[in-house]
Amino acid sequence: xxxxxxxxxxxxxxxxxxxxxxxxxxxxxxxxxxxxxxxxxxxxxxxxxxxxxxxxxxxxxxxxxxxxxxxxxxxxxxxxxxxxxxxxxxxxxxxxxxxxxxxxxxxxxxxxxxxxxxxxxxxxxxxxxxxxxxxxxxxxxxxxx
Numbered sequence: 001x002x003x004x005x006x007x008x009x010x011x012x013x014x015x016x017x018x019x020x021x022x023x024x025x026x027x028x029x030x031x032x033x034x035x036x037x038x039x040x041x042x043x044x045x046x047x048x049x050x051x052x053x054x055x056x057x058x059x060x061x062x063x064x065x066x067x068x069x070x071x072x073x074x075x076x077x078x079x080x081x082x083x084x085x086x087x088x089x090x091x092x093x094x095x096x097x098x099x100x101x102x103x104x105x106x107x108x109x110x111x112x113x114x115x116x117x118x119x120x121x122x123x124x125x126x127x128x129x130x131x132x133x134x135x136x137x138x139x140x141x142x143x144x145x
Contacts, residue, residue: 006032008045010060028058028067034083039095046070046125048082048100051108055082055100055123070126079123080105080116088122098123 007029012022033047033056040060047056054072072079081103088097100123104116 006030008033008036008047008058025061027060028056031056031058031067035085037085037087037098041095046085046098048085050081050083050103053080053082053105053110055079055085055098055125057125071123075110077116078119078121080110081107081118082121096125098125 008027008031009024010027011020011024013019014021027045028047031047032049032051034050035048037046038044038060039046043060045058045060047058048054049056049072052072053075054069057068057070059066072082079100079102082100083103084101085098087094088099090097100121102116102119102121104118106115106118109115
């Protein structure tokens with residue numbers, strides 16, 4: 001049996017030629033995510049973990065170990081099967097307001113085996129690393145549109 005290892009890599013790129021300009025570095029491993037939003041100002045990526053129904057915040061520096069779940073833990077009824085993600089386009093949205101699609105758990109239903117409707121979600125993400133005790137309660141960090 002072969003076990004696939006999922007890695008998210010970062011490769012420096014020459015801005016003029018767009019050719020690789022350094023060695024690749026591992027950003028995160030053992031994570032199942034469909035998409036990501038980069039917040040270059042904060043030096044992090046937000047990854048919707050489709051089958052785990054969470055959003056993880058991962059440092060962009062290779063070797064960073066400060067992964068953090070910022071939405072979906074504890075279980076959030078609104079955030080089941082998040083997939084694609086994109087920053088909002090209004091002033092001040094970048095790095096703070098993301099829009100995500102979800103499949104409602106069609107590919108991987110939550111533990112209650114109930115598939116919810118697919119949704120377009122608006123997620124208010126923390127601008128900086130936030131300890132678990134200061135995270136928004138369920139229902140306040142994501143909203144179905």
